[in-house]
Amino acid sequence: MTDLVLAWLTVFPGYTVPLLLASLGLVISERAGVLNLCTEGLMAVGAMTGALMALAGYDPLLAVACGALAGAALSLVFGVATVVFRADHTLAGLATVALGLGITGVVGRPYVQKPFDGLPRLSDTVWGADLPRLVGQQNILLPLTVLLLLAVWGWLFRTHSGLRLRAVGEDPAAADVVGIDIQLTQLGAVLASGVLAGLAGAYLSVAAAHVWVEGMVAGRGWVAVAIVIFAGWRPWGVLLGAGLFGGAEAAMLRLQTLGLDFPIYLGAMLPYALTLLVFCIACARRRGENAGPAALGKAYLRQDKH
């Protein structure tokens, strides 16, 4: 039993980190009022770009960085559509997902199922040889993610620019009269979410699987969207939500490898069922209180009659 728990604890961060990164990005973008549904597509592009770079023989860390950049590039398309041209956020988001999945399908086809070295475990690096097993099994992106979580939280709630970003998402008209550039802020927030989603995607291929398979994001982008709502758009809630979903997924796979007779479809369904359950609980508990940034998904034009 302890073995089982220990094994679960070792793989648990691996499942949590990508969800956490993607959800953090969403928190930033949605706190600025941009309803962001394109994470699934951004993650796919990040995963594929990372894998391609790694296959081309570049340093895995560089590959991860390229994945993040690819996510940012695609998010820019979404950002320009919604923020500059004021397209409907939901439609633009869904279109971006389709675009991202399409790109990865076409560009990535020749590289499917080709394993590569990827990001080493901490214990495999020169300076990490005698770390305890639990830590040694992780990779460098885990501490980075923890730092990012702290940074995002501190930025949103302890700095002036964080206050300004939240003001844009709550009440753009009020933000406008105090001289905040609404479009620039929102575009920046979308880009940040793109970087984080791309990073999450690259984690899946370069750090976890060490291979690129089409469809490897497997709905995690959507789970991230759910986590953010569950978390009430708060970074610490996101940590809790990502841990919950990541933990469940890890447990599922552990149980399967143990040879427990478990219908595989039931296992595959679990994240979604859990999403639904968590939603119901979150909604029942909150009753509409704290229902997200007030101007989420609404286009703002100064001359509109309020």
Place this chain on the structure above:
Amino acid sequence: MTQGATRSQTPSGPQKKAGQAPALLLRDIDKAFDGKTALSGASFRLDWGEVHALVGENGAGKSTIMNVATGVYAPDHGEVIVDGRDVPLRSPVDAVAAGIGMVHQHFRLVGRFTVAENVALALGGIGRRIGIGKAAQLVKRKSAELGFALDPEARVERISVAEQQRAEIIKVLLLGAGIMILDEPTAVLTQQEAEALLSMARRLAQAGHAVVLITHKLQEVADHCDRITVMAQGRTVLDAAPMAQTSLAQVTRKAFGEVKEQEPVQPGTLGGELLRLENLRVRHGAVTLDGLNLSLRAGEILGIAGVGGNGQSELVACLNGLLRPLDGKIFLADEDLTAASPAKRRKAGLRVVPADRFDSALVRDMTLSENLALTGLESGRFGPWWGLSRRSMKRNAENSLKEFNVLGGGPETRASVLSGGNAQKVLLARELAAGTRVVVAHSPVRGLDLRSARAVLNLLVASARQGAACLLISEDLDEILRMCGSAAVLNRGRLSPPLSGADLNPARLGELMVGHA
């Protein structure tokens, strides 16, 4: 803009003397929205140390010209001169930097933020980055200086409208505004709160600020303002006239031309009982209606006075069918409507005009003909379910708009474009259509100009004369006294017995409104 040294007694502000360059000079301003003219050649002149009234009917362009002065709208033509200097106002921050602050008709505060956070946000906008704690201190000091209480740690969405307004004023002052524009500040306040606000405006002016007061209440203008500017249809028709040499009759004539007198409300003969509330109990949030009893007869206009927030909205929602009472009964001419759906109530002839015209009343983004047809669809007047007749909808709208004298839009205009008064008339046109037996009107003339207000009230009188029963819920005592033969007071969820005849006087009503009974 230097901060005054006399910090302790009077509000600090720019120390300007009369005879200097005007604080604000707007010349020959044109502004059109999507080709529709809002201002044409309007001008405005504001001096230091005065409270300057800006009046005019709904849609005259008062808010628009002040939004030009604060950089929210760029004028199509004209110049803005602040304190003798020609400053380009490209955005609201430019105006803040030039020392102009505005408290908008709809406040510009972030509801989820605390007062202090809002202040920190605003100060950050002009490059003064301070922490939330420091902002809280500033708020405390400023509110003490102005002589009112305000909790800097309170979340804006949780405090009363009057407190939100104070937060706005403090924010504007902390931004260093020497020019303070107040857009219909008293429309949302009770009488006492309004008095406090206006005397604060006076003190600011005495300390050297320049204050603009936009209002529809001419009595406030007479009592508190030094000079007056009147606008009509996008033009300035009376330019900075000293109040001492201007009569209110003159102002009214300039603003509206001829205004129909309020039609006399004759007691008339009352018919049988139409609406009866029996021991109605409602709980909603912090408000509890506690055993309301009320009886309303055909042809009667019964007033319900009281300070807002004492259960008025809950009573309206309850009559509307949007809120289920815990206990008690609602009868319309012996038909029990307590559990009836809104549709059924409407069919029975119960019509409700809520306080917010766009909240559970008109649909902002639909045209007037659609809005007007919305409640008559079932009747089949606008075609069967499979074939909506645009033609008959349009004809219906044309008739209603003409009958209720709605200006500023035709059947194909979107409701959101109308001025407040005209939107209210559209709503009344819909609700007072055939089959109305009981009308419940909640603050029906809030924010309306004199002429629209009279027109709306006259519509209610007319429907009472035709045998409808009217319930007029209002915070404005004058309105109640003018309109109603009898009136009750709603205070902390309890309704007093109705007063009438000699008992129906301001003193008695006021007593009941603040009493702890």
